[in-house]
Amino acid sequence: MTDLPHTDFTQRFIFDDSDARGELVSLELSYAEVLAKHAYPEPVAQLLGELMAAAALLVGTMKFDGLLILQARSEGPIPLLMIECSSERDIRGLARYEAELIAPDASLSDLMPNGVLALTVDPTEGQRYQGIVDLHGKTLSECFTNYFVMSQQVGTKFWLNADGKRARGMLLQQLPADRIKDEDDRAESWRHTIALADTLKAEELLGLDNETILHRLYHEEEVRLFDAQSLRFHCSCSRERSGNALVSLGLHDAQNLAAEHGGKVEIDCQFCNQRYLFDAADIAQLFAGAGVDTPSGTRH
Structure with a gap:
């Protein structure tokens, strides 16, 4: 064995x-x-x-x-x-x-x-x-x-x-x-x-x-x-998945959510506490279909 x-x-x-x-x-x-x-x-x-x-x-x-x-x-x-x-x-x-x-x-x-x-x-x-x-x-x-x-x-x-x-x-x-x-x-x-x-x-x-x-x-x-x-x-969360969650809200709601939180949306993984940040530029990039490969910033 x-x-x-x-x-x-x-x-x-x-x-x-x-x-x-x-x-x-x-x-x-x-x-x-x-x-x-x-x-x-x-x-x-x-x-x-x-x-x-x-x-x-x-x-x-x-x-x-x-x-x-x-x-x-x-x-x-x-x-x-x-x-x-x-x-x-x-x-x-x-x-x-x-x-x-x-x-x-x-x-x-x-x-x-x-x-x-x-x-x-x-x-x-x-x-x-x-x-x-x-x-x-x-x-x-x-x-x-x-x-x-x-x-x-x-x-x-x-x-x-x-x-x-x-x-x-x-x-x-x-x-x-x-x-x-x-x-x-x-x-x-x-x-x-x-x-x-x-x-x-x-x-x-x-x-x-x-x-x-x-x-x-x-x-x-x-x-x-x-x-x-x-x-x-191993946690399967990712910036891409978090971005997809934002896209599912629709552009108007995603922009409003960012505006309500000082210009940034924070998405936290409930499993591992990883935090993903999306600013107005990230959101525009997401809805333009360009993805989020170059994020403005992520942090734990």
């Missing part, structure tokens, strides 16, 4: 004698990059890390070219958690929150009451897909497990943990009947696989390497661990 790619990667594994597969994820640098963009309270940082881990696990198990978007919305102190992860394994995320309403020991239901979880796959080619379920569960792990039970009808279970420094996750999923044909034996094998995984403590998932985790859980099983696949934090 090749050396692990730094600190941010997913790693697939498969059971040779039963119809199940799994995926493990570790995120450190990309998680730190997301948290560095905003002063998130600890409970927000934890949920954001868990959602990042879930997105990475899903991209690791899905075959598509494009973008996976996870959004958790609610009517509570955290109205929005959002993660985007591309098939190129670039990941970014953000949260909206009201710090004064967040208690340190708040549960998921306290932080995100009446919440919904939306999973969107936006392929480079083909039709956009979205699935939505209620945020029913004590943890995000339970919510994702429920999503697959309700929308995919595929035996799937998630374990997600984050502590502000590292985000980790594990996914187990049933495969079509192959090794085990008998329905009762197949169901019992799946229950056994899940029961062993449920003995994994949060501190073990956060602190142990993948080989140790799998040996700890399945030392009596034949498990193959595949090469790791790296991920990285």
Whole structure:
């Protein structure tokens, strides 16, 4: 097996004698990059890390070219958690929150009451897909497990943990009947696989390497661990995209917006805090179809 790619990667594994597969994820640098963009309270940082881990696990198990978007919305102190992860394994995320309403020991239901979880796959080619379920569960792990039970009808279970420094996750999923044909034996094998995984403590998932985790859980099983696949934090914002957003307003509204703000329009990326500035000359250039390759200025 090749050396692990730094600190941010997913790693697939498969059971040779039963119809199940799994995926493990570790995120450190990309998680730190997301948290560095905003002063998130600890409970927000934890949920954001868990959602990042879930997105990475899903991209690791899905075959598509494009973008996976996870959004958790609610009517509570955290109205929005959002993660985007591309098939190129670039990941970014953000949260909206009201710090004064967040208690340190708040549960998921306290932080995100009446919440919904939306999973969107936006392929480079083909039709956009979205699935939505209620945020029913004590943890995000339970919510994702429920999503697959309700929308995919595929035996799937998630374990997600984050502590502000590292985000980790594990996914187990049933495969079509192959090794085990008998329905009762197949169901019992799946229950056994899940029961062993449920003995994994949060501190073990956060602190142990993948080989140790799998040996700890399945030392009596034949498990193959595949090469790791790296991920990285990367924001897809650009001056060009920001300019396109201005163009979508129309020339008159874009000019008025600049006039109202001292002659310049500021467009901030919510994910990475990059700021793009457009003055009257930039706006005229945009609407003349000349683009914005020579900006008057950008700054963070």
